[in-house]
Amino acid sequence: MGSLKFGSFPRSGNHFFLYLTDCEWLDHRIEPLGVEENVVVSIRNPLECVPSWITFLGDKRTNRAEKALEWYCAYYSKCAVSDVVIIPFEQLINEPIYCVEYVANHYGLNIKIKDFDSLDDIRNPSKDKSGFADIVEEMKDAPSFRTAMKLFESLCNPI
DSSP states (O other), X not given: OOOOEEOOSTTSSHHHHHHHSOXXXXXXXXXXXXXXXXXXXXXXXXXXXXXXXXXXXXXXXXXXXXXXXXXXXXXXXXXXXXXXXXXXXXXXXXXXXXXXXXXXXXXXXXXXXXXXXXXXXXXXXXSOOTTHHHHHHHHHHSTTHHHHHHHHHHHOOOO
């Protein structure tokens, strides 16, 4: 029996899923997606995770939105052609136990869900969203924006 592996674009429920399970962390790298077995990723709307990531990093580059969107597109394009389970971020946050059980059943794995008293203890949301509106405007002007949104819409299906 194998082990479960998890990876995702930053600010897409990564630490949340890892807290729920004892799965292996694949980081935010694209390379393992096509070769690792028993992989699950979460997908979040780029209009939410990209500004959160840019803010988290304190990125001030003039092309920061395009660079993040290019990475988002590369990551989820690889997911689209790989044998991975994709969990929508909103479903992961709202139905965490169901999501873990679904993945365990899908891969035929025995995955222990960690005990927790409150989801508030394991969420790590962006606290400062004051610059999000500016970043979203930058994103909408970026060449990769439409591709990122199309990827999100095509891959964000409830499990």
